[in-house]
Amino acid sequence: MTEQPKTVAFVVYPGLTLLDLAGPLQVLTPLTTRGHSVVTVGETRGALETDTPLSVSPTHAFADVPQPDVVVVPGGAAPTLRAMSDETLLSYLRSAAGTATWMTSVCTGSLLLGAAGLLEGREATTHWSMLDMLAAFGATPVTRRWVEDGPVLTAAGVSAGVDMALHLAERLAGADFAKFVQFAVEYDPEPPFGPLDWSGAPRELFAAVVNAWLTDGLAHSPALLARLKTAAPHGTE
Amino acid sequence: MTEQPKTVAFVVYPGLTLLDLAGPLQVLTPLTTRGHSVVTVGETRGALETDTPLSVSPTHAFADVPQPDVVVVPGGAAPTLRAMSDETLLSYLRSAAGTATWMTSVCTGSLLLGAAGLLEGREATTHWSMLDMLAAFGATPVTRRWVEDGPVLTAAGVSAGVDMALHLAERLAGADFAKFVQFAVEYDPEPPFGPLDWSGAPRELFAAVVNAWLTDGLAHSPALLARLKTAAPHGTE
Numbered sequence: 231m232t233e234q235p236k237t238v239a240f241v242v243y244p245g246l247t248l249l250d251l252a253g254p255l256q257v258l259t260p261l262t263t264r265g266h267s268v269v270t271v272g273e274t275r276g277a278l279e280t281d282t283p284l285s286v287s288p289t290h291a292f293a294d295v296p297q298p299d300v301v302v303v304p305g306g307a308a309p310t311l312r313a314m315s316d317e318t319l320l321s322y323l324r325s326a327a328g329t330a331t332w333m334t335s336v337c338t339g340s341l342l343l344g345a346a347g348l349l350e351g352r353e354a355t356t357h358w359s360m361l362d363m364l365a366a367f368g369a370t371p372v373t374r375r376w377v378e379d380g381p382v383l384t385a386a387g388v389s390a391g392v393d394m395a396l397h398l399a400e401r402l403a404g405a406d407f408a409k410f411v412q413f414a415v416e417y418d419p420e421p422p423f424g425p426l427d428w429s430g431a432p433r434e435l436f437a438a439v440v441n442a443w444l445t446d447g448l449a450h451s452p453a454l455l456a457r458l459k460t461a462a463p464h465g466t467e
Numbered sequence: 468m469t470e471q472p473k474t475v476a477f478v479v480y481p482g483l484t485l486l487d488l489a490g491p492l493q494v495l496t497p498l499t500t501r502g503h504s505v506v507t508v509g510e511t512r513g514a515l516e517t518d519t520p521l522s523v524s525p526t527h528a529f530a531d532v533p534q535p536d537v538v539v540v541p542g543g544a545a546p547t548l549r550a551m552s553d554e555t556l557l558s559y560l561r562s563a564a565g566t567a568t569w570m571t572s573v574c575t576g577s578l579l580l581g582a583a584g585l586l587e588g589r590e591a592t593t594h595w596s597m598l599d600m601l602a603a604f605g606a607t608p609v610t611r612r613w614v615e616d617g618p619v620l621t622a623a624g625v626s627a628g629v630d631m632a633l634h635l636a637e638r639l640a641g642a643d644f645a646k647f648v649q650f651a652v653e654y655d656p657e658p659p660f661g662p663l664d665w666s667g668a669p670r671e672l673f674a675a676v677v678n679a680w681l682t683d684g685l686a687h688s689p690a691l692l693a694r695l696k697t698a699a700p701h702g703t704e
Contacts, residue, residue: 283507289521389656412663416627432650436650
């Protein structure tokens with residue numbers, strides 16, 4: 231192996247969306263067969279709830295992994311908005327960004343990168359229902375499955391993390407490796423109703439849902455709430 | 468709501484493949500907004516390792532959920548083969564099948580349904596690399612993203628659980644609900660290398676991998692090992 235061994239750190243926090251974490255984690259864990267290290271990191275190693283009936287426990291605390299090479303930040307609903315004022319989490323992201331070659335996110339994980347000041351002047355994406363909010367952090371919102379801008383790689387909502395992670399797998403270990411992983415996870419999608427029909431997107435319904443998340447998640451952060459609502463006046467795109 | 472409230476139980480066991488569990492769990496958890504109950508069940512409520520650097524803890528023990536309406540069994544590699552002789556797990560599956568309207572699986576989770584005697588005479592699928600092994604349980608192996616045969620619904624490998632779960636969401640709560648969930652998880656797949664090119668499937672490589680899993684997982688179950696090897700003489704299709 232001629233590659234330098236890298237450490238890939240998945241950041242966990244209370245209430246995250248499980249699939250945002252699990253999709254890329256499944257795709258990138260085989261990097262361990264190439265001599266890389268893949269870990270999950272949280273404020274502590276204790277169990278955390280997710281937005282599903284499953285709790286998860288990371289392998290490491292932030293302090294154990296001070297200089298990851300790759301960081302993956304999953305998103306979520308109100309709990310992710312709440313995490314935007316979690317200074318311990320944001321400090322970890324800022325510090326990690328100092329050494330990491332890749333800072334990546336899934337879904338609203340990009341709002342956490344934004345809150346940490348890491349999206350200024352960059353193109354980025356997030357869940358379709360909250361895309362405009364990225365402008366609050368100086369980012370240019372882009373409608374794409376994943377967006378690579380320098381060391382920052384952001385994915386669209388939830389399931390987009392699998393596509394982003396396969397792209398990242400190629401960047402980290404080459405196309406043959408990424409294609410092997412695609413066979414391993416048998417990623418040959420057949421959505422029963424076909425791809426999303428964006429002309430029928432339930433935009434009003436999601437606007438209401440997102441507003442509820444904002445009210446809940448940012449109840450104690452009025453300045454941040456105002457900033458996000460200014461960026462996305464209707465709560466969504 | 469005119470539907471009867473149902474209990475959807477996701478079965479967890481040591482070493483499972485995280486995405487097999489997390490994909491369908493993310494898709495089906497919104498059933499709780501329709502008055503249904505979604506839980507994760509294990510032999511105990513203690514934390515379990517997965518095949519990624521993340522431990523998971525279920526919400527319930529088997530004894531707490533004796534009569535689920537829907538059961539989802541995730542798969543995995545050697546640990547899943549090992550679980551084929553876990554009588555506590557198999558007893559739970561047999562007992563649940565007595566009342567459940569749906570017994571479902573992702574990836575090699577179907578081997579656990581098979582080991583519990585629930586695939587006899589049915590069409591079923593599993594991860595492409597172990598498809599032929601289903602014949603050892605009296606099932607007819609089918610190459611399809613998901614296979615519905617009466618109350619038994621089996622999905623292909625790992626990521627196929629998301630497709631299967633959207634299908635199941637429609638069966639349980641209607642197409643509008645399933646389509647809403649598809650927007651919620653933004654399931655609009657764009658595999659970076661496109662769909663799988665089956666003409667280039669690394670069959671020999673996976674045959675070797677599967678043989679290693681069989682040797683590891685079934686070291687203490689020589690009769691079962693022989694049965695599976697007879698069904699799939701080369702360790703794969």
